[in-house]
Amino acid sequence: MTDLRELFETASAGAPPTTRIDPYEAVRASRARTRSLRHRWLAGGVTAALVLGMGAVLVPRLRSPMAGEQAPATTWSGRGFDATSVDCSNQGDLLMKAGHLPEDFGTIRAAYRCAVVDREVPGDGVWQYQVVRAVTGELQQLQQVLEEPDAAPTSGSCTAEFDIGPPIWVVGTKDAALVRVPLDECGHALGSAVEVVDGLPMKKVSAQRLQQVESQTAVDSGCSQDFKDLLRIEASTGYGRPGTTPPRLDEGRGWTVCRYRAVTQDQVGSLASADRLSTAQVAAINAALAGSRGDDTCRRDDHSRFATITDGNDWLDVALDGCAVQQGSTWWRAPAELRRMLTR
Amino acid sequence: MAEHPEADDSGFVEWATVRRSALRRTAFLLCGDWSAADDLVQEALIRVHRRWRRVATGNPDAYARRALTSVYVDQTRRPWRRESPTDVLPERAHHDEVATDGGLLAALAQVPPRQRAVLVLRFWEDLSIEQTAQALGCSTGNVKSQSARGLARLRELLPADELTYHAEVVK
Numbered sequence: 083m084t085d086l087r088e089l090f091e092t093a094s095a096g097a098p099p100t101t102r103i104d105p106y107e108a109v110r111a112s113r114a115r116t117r118s119l120r121h122r123w124l125a126g127g128v129t130a131a132l133v134l135g136m137g138a139v140l141v142p143r144l145r146s147p148m149a150g151e152q153a154p155a156t157t158w159s160g161r162g163f164d165a166t167s168v169d170c171s172n173q174g175d176l177l178m179k180a181g182h183l184p185e186d187f188g189t190i191r192a193a194y195r196c197a198v199v200d201r202e203v204p205g206d207g208v209w210q211y212q213v214v215r216a217v218t219g220e221l222q223q224l225q226q227v228l229e230e231p232d233a234a235p236t237s238g239s240c241t242a243e244f245d246i247g248p249p250i251w252v253v254g255t256k257d258a259a260l261v262r263v264p265l266d267e268c269g270h271a272l273g274s275a276v277e278v279v280d281g282l283p284m285k286k287v288s289a290q291r292l293q294q295v296e297s298q299t300a301v302d303s304g305c306s307q308d309f310k311d312l313l314r315i316e317a318s319t320g321y322g323r324p325g326t327t328p329p330r331l332d333e334g335r336g337w338t339v340c341r342y343r344a345v346t347q348d349q350v351g352s353l354a355s356a357d358r359l360s361t362a363q364v365a366a367i368n369a370a371l372a373g374s375r376g377d378d379t380c381r382r383d384d385h386s387r388f389a390t391i392t393d394g395n396d397w398l399d400v401a402l403d404g405c406a407v408q409q410g411s412t413w414w415r416a417p418a419e420l421r422r423m424l425t426r
Numbered sequence: 427m428a429e430h431p432e433a434d435d436s437g438f439v440e441w442a443t444v445r446r447s448a449l450r451r452t453a454f455l456l457c458g459d460w461s462a463a464d465d466l467v468q469e470a471l472i473r474v475h476r477r478w479r480r481v482a483t484g485n486p487d488a489y490a491r492r493a494l495t496s497v498y499v500d501q502t503r504r505p506w507r508r509e510s511p512t513d514v515l516p517e518r519a520h521h522d523e524v525a526t527d528g529g530l531l532a533a534l535a536q537v538p539p540r541q542r543a544v545l546v547l548r549f550w551e552d553l554s555i556e557q558t559a560q561a562l563g564c565s566t567g568n569v570k571s572q573s574a575r576g577l578a579r580l581r582e583l584l585p586a587d588e589l590t591y592h593a594e595v596v597k
Contacts, residue, residue, distance in 0.1 A: 086580075089530045090550040094451040102464040103450060105442035108471035200476065335565055394563035395499060395540055 112200075155181030157259040163192070165287050168214045168251050170196035180249040180262040183228040190225045192253040193217040195284065200295055208296040215284040227278045228252070228261055236267035247271025248279055303356035305340035309390060311351045313399050313406055314344065314383040322411040324376035329409040331371070333364050335393045339424055341402065344386050351388060355426050359391070363423075367391070370423055371407070374414035380405035381413055389424045400424055438478045441486055442471050449490060455546045456498045456539075458531045466501075470494040491551065492561045495543045499562075533583035541576030544569055 156179040170176055196214045203209050217224060228250070246262040248271075263275035300307040316322050331337055337359045342351030359367070385404030390397050399408045400416050402425050407416035446467060453463035453470075470493040474486060481489040534542055540562070547558045548569075555573075559566045 086545070086549040087552075090455055090546070093530045093534075094454050094550075097447070097450060097454065098460055100450070100460070100464050102461075103446045103467045103471070105439040105446070105471060108442065108468060108475050109438065111468075112472045112475040332568070334567055394496070 155179075155184055155259040155261045157184060157257045159257060163253045163258045165194055165214055165216060165251075166290075168194050168196045168288075169212070170198060170214075170249065171212055171292055176249045176260070177246060180246060180260050182232060182264065183225075183252065183261045184257075184259060187252070187257060187259060188254045190221050190228070190252045190254055193221060193224055193282075194251040194253075194287070195248055195279075196251070198292065202301070205298055207294055207298040207301050210292040210295050212288075212290045212292055213286060214288045214290075216287045218283045218285045220282050223278060224250075224252075224282060227263065227275045230264045230272070230275065232265045233267040233272075235269070238267075247276045250279065297353060299356055300353050303338055303340065303358070304394070305338060305353050305356045305390075305392075307353050308350045309340065309342055309353070311342070311344050311349045311388060312397075313385065313388055313401050313404070313408055314349050316408070316411075317381045317383040317406075318349075322381070322408065322413055324378040325374070325409075325412040325414045326376055328372050328374040329398055329407065329412070329414065330368050331364050331391065331398065332393075332396075333361060333368065337364055337391050337393050339389050339391045341387065341389045341424070341426060344388050354387070357426070367420065367423060370417050370420040373417035373419065374407055376413070377405070377415035378413065380407075380415045382406065387425075391424075437482055438475055441482075442474070445487065445490065446471070449494060452491070452546060452550060453494055453498070455534070455550055456495065456543060458535050466494060466497050469497045473497070488557070488561065491547065491553075492563070495547065495562055499539050499543060529584065533580055536583060537576050537579045541572045541579065544572040545576045545580070548573060 194214055194216050196212060198210055198212055200208050201211050246265070248263070250261050250263075252259055252261055262271065263279060264272045266272050296307045299305070338356060339359060340356045341354045343354045344351045380401075382401075382405055385401035385406075387402040388404070389400045389402055391400070392398075397409070400406070400420060402421055405415055407414050407420065449467045449470065450460075450463055453466040454460055457463055457466060470490055473493040473496075474481065474490050477489065478486075534545075537545065543562060544558060547553045547561055548555075553561060555566050555569050559569045562569065
């Protein structure tokens with residue numbers, strides 16, 4: 083007799099090593115992920131990884147050919163430097179502009195860090211903020227760290243992570259510069275230097291709203307702010323088949339209808355409204371669904387609005403101004419009554 | 427007052443570092459592929475971090491399991507991650523393979539995603555029916571029915587006399 087748990091134990095034993103699960107990268111990705119990137123994560127994962135600097139590629143390769151490691155730091159006049167001019171909203175831009183502290187920079191008199199974070203705003207959903215913090219002490223220690231040279235490139239194998247560590251805006255007696263910490267022989271941020279920078283005393287000097295990440299409707303309902311329009315996607319891929327028996331919602335579960343404005347060219351809808359459904363409403367929807375008929379001609383992409391009824395595990399999609407209702411990979415012609423009930 | 431730039435992440439990295447191996451094994455049992463499991467866990471960690479201030483004081487493990495299963499189930503409905511439908515099921519696992527990981531994984535691969543998630547949470551994570559329902563965001567009745575169907579499917583694919591489990595699941 084074999085216990086199922088023992089089978090699971092055996093099956094999952096002997097995991098191969100991995101470098102792809104990285105809590106630090108998760109922090110960075112969580113902070114940097116923009117609305118559009120968040121919902122195109124799977125499709126555009128490679129692109130996002132390169133742009134956002136979280137591209138830990140499994141295949142070992144030579145030292146990363148990262149532009150930032152060779153490029154000089156971007157500098158400008160330090161006279162009248164305004165901390166509110168610090169801009170880290172474009173992570174990819176920072177990767178290209180941050181360089182090693184210039185040799186003739188002189189004494190660092192002020193330093194700033196910048197991060198993009200998500201914050202809930204009561205009654206207004208979740209917003210992305212750019213937060214600038216000033217280093218309030220230990221500038222001499224920071225200078226010592228930043229003056230250390232980059233390590234000589236290795237001819238050995240390295241993982242192709244484009245990781246330059248935290249960008250730092252430093253202000254000297256004459257100039258200001260956007261710099262990074264020294265790099266190791268693989269072109270990665272030197273861990274000991276990052277630790278020093280992360281340990282510096284800081285004080286927030288500004289917080290600027292960038293964009294709304296989730297609406298209050300999304301927060302309250304649990305619906306995703308943006309959602310893949312599977313009706314449109316699968317109409318284009320030819321996936322699925324017409325149904326024989328009508329779809330049905332389990333009336334013992336809690337359902338929410340999320341209504342989306344279709345449809346951008348990347349086949350993602352934007353949340354317009356949402357409602358949690360009562361048991362009576364679910365029963366009424368089931369009554370309407372009973373009139374659904376398998377119809378492959380409804381596999382179309384000419385709708386401009388769609389609704390997703392979900393309990394978090396199952397989804398039933400309806401084209402509100404179109405033809406189809408879809409559950410799983412099966413299509414039906416949606417009764418007009420169903421569309422009327424779901425339209426707000 | 428001085429403020430550490432990572433103040434909002436207090437404890438996240440430490441928690442994730444300790445828990446990632448266990449999450450990875452669970453993810454592997456869900457999807458059957460170590461590479462995909464890595465992606466699942468990393469995505470789940472990102473979701474946990476986004477809510478870290480809320481979950482840190484509660485039960486981050488439970489939230490992580492929910493995130494993990496949610497990512498897994500969500501991915502199964504995306505066309506580019508879906509397996510191609512087929513009318514012909516692969517042959518049953520040979521009895522000699524049953525005790526190996528390959529036998530179980532081959533069988534699990536034929537169990538629908540939600541049923542598979544229930545089985546993994548119940549029998550690998552040792553969650554109760556209520557905890558599994560919470561992790562999957564569904565009712566306890568649904569967990570029971572999914573467990574029963576998932577086990578029935580496994581029994582079809584694995585010899586019944588070689589598979590035991592807690593009987594309470596199918597009550």
